[in-house]
Amino acid sequence: MTETTTPATTAATAEAAPGTPAPLLSVRDLTMTFPGRRSATGRRGAPVRAVDGVSFDLAAGRTLGLVGESGCGKSTTGRMIVRLLQPTSGRVVLDGEDISRLSQGALRPLRGSIQMVFQDPHSSLNPRQTVARIISEPLLVQGRSAGDARRRAAELMELVGLIPEHIDRYPHEFSGGQAQRIGIARALATGPRLIVADEPVSALDVSVQAQIVNLMERLRAELGLAYVFIAHDLSVVKRVSDRVAVMYLGRIVEIGDKAALYANPQHPYTRALLSAVPLPDPAAERRRERIVLLGDPPSPAAPPPGCTFHPRCPKAQEICRTERPLLRLAASREVACHFPGD
Numbered sequence: 547m548t549e550t551t552t553p554a555t556t557a558a559t560a561e562a563a564p565g566t567p568a569p570l571l572s573v574r575d576l577t578m579t580f581p582g583r584r585s586a587t588g589r590r591g592a593p594v595r596a597v598d599g600v601s602f603d604l605a606a607g608r609t610l611g612l613v614g615e616s617g618c619g620k621s622t623t624g625r626m627i628v629r630l631l632q633p634t635s636g637r638v639v640l641d642g643e644d645i646s647r648l649s650q651g652a653l654r655p656l657r658g659s660i661q662m663v664f665q666d667p668h669s670s671l672n673p674r675q676t677v678a679r680i681i682s683e684p685l686l687v688q689g690r691s692a693g694d695a696r697r698r699a700a701e702l703m704e705l706v707g708l709i710p711e712h713i714d715r716y717p718h719e720f721s722g723g724q725a726q727r728i729g730i731a732r733a734l735a736t737g738p739r740l741i742v743a744d745e746p747v748s749a750l751d752v753s754v755q756a757q758i759v760n761l762m763e764r765l766r767a768e769l770g771l772a773y774v775f776i777a778h779d780l781s782v783v784k785r786v787s788d789r790v791a792v793m794y795l796g797r798i799v800e801i802g803d804k805a806a807l808y809a810n811p812q813h814p815y816t817r818a819l820l821s822a823v824p825l826p827d828p829a830a831e832r833r834r835e836r837i838v839l840l841g842d843p844p845s846p847a848a849p850p851p852g853c854t855f856h857p858r859c860p861k862a863q864e865i866c867r868t869e870r871p872l873l874r875l876a877a878s879r880e881v882a883c884h885f886p887g888d
């Protein structure tokens with residue numbers, strides 16, 4: 547059986563209408579193929595297409611939530627956007643400039659405007675550096691004086707809810723939530739316009755998660771930041787996102803405005819993810835349908851033909867096994883499914 551695709555144009559890949567303000571970030575057909583890992587016998591496995599044709603726009607001051615199970619390519623997407631990884635193909639356009647092929651030297655002046663916050667705050671902070679040093683490092687790289695950088699570091703500590711008098715302490719003297727505040731202060735030091743936050747609360751206690759989400763939301767409003775906010779479930783991004791993109795095996799399978807996506811998910815995978823989000827009303831929680839996904843996601847080194855979700859999809863039909871569905875408009879958002887909706 548040969549795999550075919552259904553031709554479709556998508557709003558995500560269409561050029562903007564004349565007069566529409568250019569987005570801060572445009573990601574187009576972003577793809578990352580890692581070489582296969584070597585086995586014990588030295589043979590290389592099949593290449594891993596970790597990200598496969600991801601496209602979206604993000605306006606200044608807005609948040610895109612990027613959601614999907616572990617291994618679906620969220621971190622790889624984020625790392626390509628901040629250019630910690632060079633994409634295999636595709637474009638990352640920041641403020642009208644394609645940064646996906648720039649050399650490290652040409653990237654340097656842009657480094658300050660796009661920053662990353664990582665999942666595990668303690669392992670992403672150098673344990674041998676004081677908070678002063680950690681937060682001022684990007685400023686010293688930019689050529690600011692030591693005194694100036696230290697003053698700015700103290701201001702940033704205050705901004706993220708830390709006590710500036712603790713500036714000479716080391717990361718291990720802080721709790722997980724406080725350490726993540728340090729990571730956020732470091733990301734803010736250069737005055738970025740875009741922050742890629744890769745599961746910034748996944749490693750924190752549930753009680754602390756909301757505090758960090760609230761802090762990030764306040765900073766976004768005060769500083770006009772845009773976020774790509776990565777999480778593995780839909781509950782975390784609900785508060786912060788304007789738009790949400792759901793990824794499965796390297797591709798976006800549904801993307802749209804938050805309200806529409808949560809109220810009426812169109813892709814069976816989004817429906818399954820959403821059915822796992824607890825409802826605040828206990829009666830509604832008891833009544834609601836829970837969709838349990840069977841098995842684990844397939845390996846991106848050997849993706850199933852057709853719709854890659856078909857081995858786990860409760861709605862799969864014959865066509866799903868052979869024809870790959872592309873993103874198409876459905877119910878005011880884009881969905882990659884032959885049978886979207888109920």
Ligand SMILES: Nc1ncnc2c1ncn2[C@@H]1O[C@H](COP(=O)(O)OP(=O)(O)O)[C@@H](O)[C@H]1O
Pocket residue numbers: 580581594595596614615616617618619620621622623846
């Ligand atoms: N450096 C690498 N070399 C080979 N495979 C990788 C590498 N980094 C990630 N992968 C693979 O790419 C896929 C996507 O990984 P990742 O982007 O980390 O997913 P997520 O952040 O959604 O959990 C996974 O199958 C992972 O094993």
Ligand code: SF4
Pocket residue numbers: 813814815853854855856859860861862863866871882883884885886
């Ligand atoms: S295309 Fe088919 S298998 Fe894929 S999500 Fe839609 S119904 Fe399920």
Ligand SMILES: [Mg+2]
Pocket residue numbers: 617620621622744
């Ligand atoms: Mg990840």
